[in-house]
Amino acid sequence: METERAISRYDYFRRVNALCELITGALATGAETPEALAGHLPGLLQALPEYHASLIPRVYPDLIEALLKRKNRNAIGTFLLAFQQYLTDLTDGIDRGSPVVSNFPFFSPEIFLGMGLVPCLSEAVPLIIALALTDGVAQELDETEREGLPGHVCGFQRVPMKAIEKGLLPKPDLFVTNTAPCDSSNIMYHYISERLRVPVVWVDSPYYNDARAFRYYLEEFRRMVEELERATGRTLDEDRLREHVEMGNEQLRYLYKLQDLRKHAPCPDPGMHRVLDTLAVMMCGVNRRMVEYTKTCYEEARARVERGTTFLPEGKREIRTLWTYSHLPNLLSLASWLEDEFGSTYLECPLSFLPGDRVGTVDTASVDSMLEGLAWRSFHFPMHRNVMGYSDVHVNEVVQIARTYHAQAALFGGNHTCKYAWTLPKILRDVLEDELGIPSLTYEVDYMDARFAPHASVKAALGEFFRTQTGSEPPGAGPGAGAEAAG
Amino acid sequence: MIRPDGDDRTGAVMAATVPHTKDSGSALQELLTLPPGMENPYIREWKERGGKIIGYTCSYVPEETLCAVGDPPRILPVRLGAQGCATTEDADIFMHKFLCSYCRCLMQLALTGAYDYLDGLVLTSGCEHMRRTFELWRDQVRVPFLAMLAVPHCRGEENHFRWYLEEVSRLTDRIEGAYGWPVSGDSLQSAVRTHNRYRELVARLYALRAADPPRLTGTEAMRIAQAGFRMPKEAFNAKLSAALEELALRPGLTGARARVLVSGSYLDDPSFVEMIESTGAVVVTDALCAGRRFIEGKVDETAGPLDAVARRTFLRDPSCPRMVDGYAERVAFTKRIAAEAGVHGAIFTRIPFCDSHAVENQMEGRDLESLGIPTLHLERECFGGDRGRLKTRVQAFLEKIGR
Numbered sequence: 001m002e003t004e005r006a007i008s009r010y011d012y013f014r015r016v017n018a019l020c021e022l023i024t025g026a027l028a029t030g031a032e033t034p035e036a037l038a039g040h041l042p043g044l045l046q047a048l049p050e051y052h053a054s055l056i057p058r059v060y061p062d063l064i065e066a067l068l069k070r071k072n073r074n075a076i077g078t079f080l081l082a083f084q085q086y087l088t089d090l091t092d093g094i095d096r097g098s099p100v101v102s103n104f105p106f107f108s109p110e111i112f113l114g115m116g117l118v119p120c121l122s123e124a125v126p127l128i129i130a131l132a133l134t135d136g137v138a139q140e141l142d143e144t145e146r147e148g149l150p151g152h153v154c155g156f157q158r159v160p161m162k163a164i165e166k167g168l169l170p171k172p173d174l175f176v177t178n179t180a181p182c183d184s185s186n187i188m189y190h191y192i193s194e195r196l197r198v199p200v201v202w203v204d205s206p207y208y209n210d211a212r213a214f215r216y217y218l219e220e221f222r223r224m225v226e227e228l229e230r231a232t233g234r235t236l237d238e239d240r241l242r243e244h245v246e247m248g249n250e251q252l253r254y255l256y257k258l259q260d261l262r263k264h265a266p267c268p269d270p271g272m273h274r275v276l277d278t279l280a281v282m283m284c285g286v287n288r289r290m291v292e293y294t295k296t297c298y299e300e301a302r303a304r305v306e307r308g309t310t311f312l313p314e315g316k317r318e319i320r321t322l323w324t325y326s327h328l329p330n331l332l333s334l335a336s337w338l339e340d341e342f343g344s345t346y347l348e349c350p351l352s353f354l355p356g357d358r359v360g361t362v363d364t365a366s367v368d369s370m371l372e373g374l375a376w377r378s379f380h381f382p383m384h385r386n387v388m389g390y391s392d393v394h395v396n397e398v399v400q401i402a403r404t405y406h407a408q409a410a411l412f413g414g415n416h417t418c419k420y421a422w423t424l425p426k427i428l429r430d431v432l433e434d435e436l437g438i439p440s441l442t443y444e445v446d447y448m449d450a451r452f453a454p455h456a457s458v459k460a461a462l463g464e465f466f467r468t469q470t471g472s473e474p475p476g477a478g479p480g481a482g483a484e485a486a487g
Numbered sequence: 488m489i490r491p492d493g494d495d496r497t498g499a500v501m502a503a504t505v506p507h508t509k510d511s512g513s514a515l516q517e518l519l520t521l522p523p524g525m526e527n528p529y530i531r532e533w534k535e536r537g538g539k540i541i542g543y544t545c546s547y548v549p550e551e552t553l554c555a556v557g558d559p560p561r562i563l564p565v566r567l568g569a570q571g572c573a574t575t576e577d578a579d580i581f582m583h584k585f586l587c588s589y590c591r592c593l594m595q596l597a598l599t600g601a602y603d604y605l606d607g608l609v610l611t612s613g614c615e616h617m618r619r620t621f622e623l624w625r626d627q628v629r630v631p632f633l634a635m636l637a638v639p640h641c642r643g644e645e646n647h648f649r650w651y652l653e654e655v656s657r658l659t660d661r662i663e664g665a666y667g668w669p670v671s672g673d674s675l676q677s678a679v680r681t682h683n684r685y686r687e688l689v690a691r692l693y694a695l696r697a698a699d700p701p702r703l704t705g706t707e708a709m710r711i712a713q714a715g716f717r718m719p720k721e722a723f724n725a726k727l728s729a730a731l732e733e734l735a736l737r738p739g740l741t742g743a744r745a746r747v748l749v750s751g752s753y754l755d756d757p758s759f760v761e762m763i764e765s766t767g768a769v770v771v772t773d774a775l776c777a778g779r780r781f782i783e784g785k786v787d788e789t790a791g792p793l794d795a796v797a798r799r800t801f802l803r804d805p806s807c808p809r810m811v812d813g814y815a816e817r818v819a820f821t822k823r824i825a826a827e828a829g830v831h832g833a834i835f836t837r838i839p840f841c842d843s844h845a846v847e848n849q850m851e852g853r854d855l856e857s858l859g860i861p862t863l864h865l866e867r868e869c870f871g872g873d874r875g876r877l878k879t880r881v882q883a884f885l886e887k888i889g890r
């Protein structure tokens with residue numbers, strides 16, 4: 001009897017793969033609005049399996065509208081092709097029987113690929129579902145709460161734990177993670193390991209950012225490789241490692257150049273891509289197409305700067321906005337909506353920003369230099385450099401970005417499960433307002449669970465904030481609107 | 488109501504009503520009523536003699552090294568508690584509600600002057616809430632001496648211990664630099680002996696508590712343990728030795744409805760234990776960080792003292808659930824003390840947003856249930872409140888387990 005292939009055996013893979021096919025198919029029609037797309041839908045669905053059609057009513061309508069926009073479509077399209085390639089490689093590896101390593105997202109996948117292991121981003125795959133589908137991963141979240149895990153324990157770990165248990169994601173041979181960023185991650189990997197009887201290879205993250213801390217981290221990093229070799233029987237292949245590290249380097253070079261371009265006014269890079277940038281950094285060096293994604297963003301932004309054009313609606317004045325904590329992954333269309341409604345451009349956020357002058361690229365001269373470079377990068381990744389140390393690191397970085405990018409407004413959309421973040425709003429608000437005159441808004445969200453802060457409430461809060469900045473009236477306000485409503 | 492045999496007193500009630508009197512007779516009474524802060528005569532006298540008071544919050548701060556500063560010792564380490572904090576309204580300006588109420592209570596107490604007597608504070612990277620406390624004590628409270636002790640999350644390799652040992656050395660260097668008082672091998676060795684004696688005595692207190700019938704309530708035990716965190720250890724040892732003799736002569740507590748264990752997030756509030764005991768249950772043991780866990784394992788007196796202190800503090804089992812290893816040892820410890828105390832049930836409590844204990848409680852709870860020990864999970868805040876609801880839940884739990 002033929003075994004079902006991993007791409008369809010594991011429902012999360014199947015869902016994400018179908019979403020990728022649906023969206024890339026929709027983009028290929030050339031439609032730029034949902035209305036235009038509707039006409040192409042029968043033909044599109046005819047070419048796709050029946051399962052795909054069942055997902056369509058569950059996709060966020062706002063997301064479809066945003067994806068089709070000219071400013072977003074190329075980047076989204078290239079990203080989804082890269083993600084699909086990742087899924088294909090991952091599931092092919094599972095089908096071949098290669099050992100599966102579930103790695104913490106901000107870990108370098110190059111090492112695992114260099115060892116012929118299959119890196120599975122068990123935390124990131126559910127995110128794609130959460131950002132695309134209205135029911136997201138609510139069922140798995142609710143099931144973990146029924147088991148007694150409270151809602152303040154991060155969904156990034158609760159969901160994969162439940163998904164693996166239910167067979168929606170593959171059970172890995174090993175978990176690999178560092179002890180950053182949070183208590184929730186640490187205790188949940190411990191919990192998952194006990195519950196699923198899957199060992200964890202830990203890399204201890206020291207609580208400082210200095211040279212001593214990096215030496216310690218590097219020692220841990222090297223020990224991780226030894227442990228992986230012992231546990232899987234695979235060894236690090238220098239050429240294969242170099243191939244992926246070079247891809248990762250190329251990807252990051254485009255990212256650094258793109259970050260530089262965002263300093264231009266108006267910002268030439270649409271904000272919706274920041275969520276994708278985060279995912280791309282998590283998947284650094286994973287395949288050639290991921291390089292293409294970052295290159296596409298860069299080239300589009302560069303062309304706008306060279307031509308002096310903008311993606312903002314005609315006549316819309318730019319409000320250069322710094323997201324001082326993170327984006328909101330489950331409301332992917334938010335940044336696009338803010339651009340269109342208020343001219344609010346998305347400069348940077350600490351979850352997608354990489355300081356190129358500090359992180360740099362990896363020296364590919366030898367295995368040793370590559371390991372050291374990857375450790376250095378991991379040490380400086382989001383959720384490490386600005387978490388495993390005093391909050392001054394986060395605050396100083398945000399203030400520096402605010403200055404060099406000439407930010408005019410700041411949004412702190414904090415994930416309520418990220419405890420490390422919750423003294424930052426007051427500190428940041430004070431420093432940004434007092435020293436730079438930048439107004440801030442703080443709001444609370446859950447990355448994985450849109451029910452915590454419904455999209456309408458987030459939009460209402462942000463809309464009010466930006467209307468205050470622009471002095472504009474809310475839609476439907478004013479004497480004329482009242483008369484129209486009465487009529 | 489629990490009553491000592493032939494006596495209608497309860498320690499908890501007496502502790503609440505009898506004023507503190509140092510050196511005035513009953514050592515037990517003194518320990519039960521020792522107040523915090525500058526009302527505490529030991530703290531007051533220590534400062535009057537020119538000594539410094541250094542606060543700490545985490546059991547990964549090795550008390551012995553602080554006690555060994557100067558000859559005679561010049562630093563009194565005090566473990567900071569949230570007792571007496573009824574609101575966090577000032578702290579909440581800086582710390583969002585998603586941070587645990589223990590840290591917010593500490594901040595509140597600091598902002599309102601309750602910790603003005605502190606000359607310094609040592610924090611650890613124990614949890615995210617505590618890490619974020621550091622900058623606020625630096626920038627808002629402005630405590631004169633502030634240090635961070637970064638504790639690894641892994642313990643299995645020599646480099647993990649080496650890092651921790653370096654952190655401890657750096658801490659003592661900083662204190663020496665700040666005050667000019669050295670830490671000598673002899674003073675550290677002396678502190679080691681005193682602290683090992685302290686652990687023995689507190690273990691005897693726990694044995695009396697776990698006896699059948701118990702010689703003291705859980706509320707009293709917590710009051711005594713808390714006194715141990717706010718007076719010089721040598722003085723505490725002397726008082727506790729005398730108190731143990733008093734307790735041994737006491738009739739046992741009879742009529743207890745159930746014998747229970749309390750575990751979970753940091754707890755230093757005897758009134759919470761009193762709430763449980765007001766249902767007729769007796770908290771005969773605990774697996775708390777500031778309770779039974781704190782005294783587990785002694786320092787090797789034959790080894791180099793700094794290394795030995797660091798080894799015991801960092802590598803001891805049961806570890807804190809913030810460590811990514813050691814679950815098997817932690818749950819084995821809880822099972823052992825539950826068996827030793829013959830408990831009818833276990834109450835796990837957690838402070839909202841404390842992820843480590845929220846998950847650990849579930850894990851340990853399941854393992855205890857599999858042994859036939861019923862469990863109750865409660866969420867509580869360090870600033871009190873909600874006691875009526877919590878008491879109803881404890882009562883319902885006791886009814887459920889047929890007690």
